Amino acid sequence: MMRMGLDPQDIEIIIISHGHFDHTGSLEYLKELTGASVGMSEADYQLATIAGEIPERDENDFVITDGMEITLGDTTLTALVTPGHTPAPSR
Numbered sequence: 001m002m003r004m005g006l007d008p009q010d011i012e013i014i015i016i017s018h019g020h021f022d023h024t025g026s027l028e029y030l031k032e033l034t035g036a037s038v039g040m041s042e043a044d045y046q047l048a049t050i051a052g053e054i055p056e057r058d059e060n061d062f063v064i065t066d067g068m069e070i071t072l073g074d075t076t077l078t079a080l081v082t083p084g085h086t087p088a089p090s091r
């Protein structure tokens with residue numbers, strides 16, 4: 001990013017799609033580098049926490065819920081919590 005003239009501090013939100021180490025392994029470093037808040041589903045927080053792969057949640061982090069809208073600049077994403085590597089939400 002820095003070689004491309006981008007400032008990591010411009011990153012405000014890190015969205016983790018699921019709690020496996022290949023998605024969370026550098027999270028502590030990235031949080032420190034960017035100061036960004038981290039969002040992931042509760043099931044993924046639990047999965048990654050049990051595995052000891054993520055730093056503790058802080059007040060800037062948030063739980064992504066099914067149907068939740070996340071706005072990034074002028075784009076709004078709608079989260080769909082789906083099974084895959086993560087247990088599906090009960091409906």
Ligand SMILES: [Zn+2]
Pocket residue numbers: 018020085
């Ligand atoms: Zn995975």
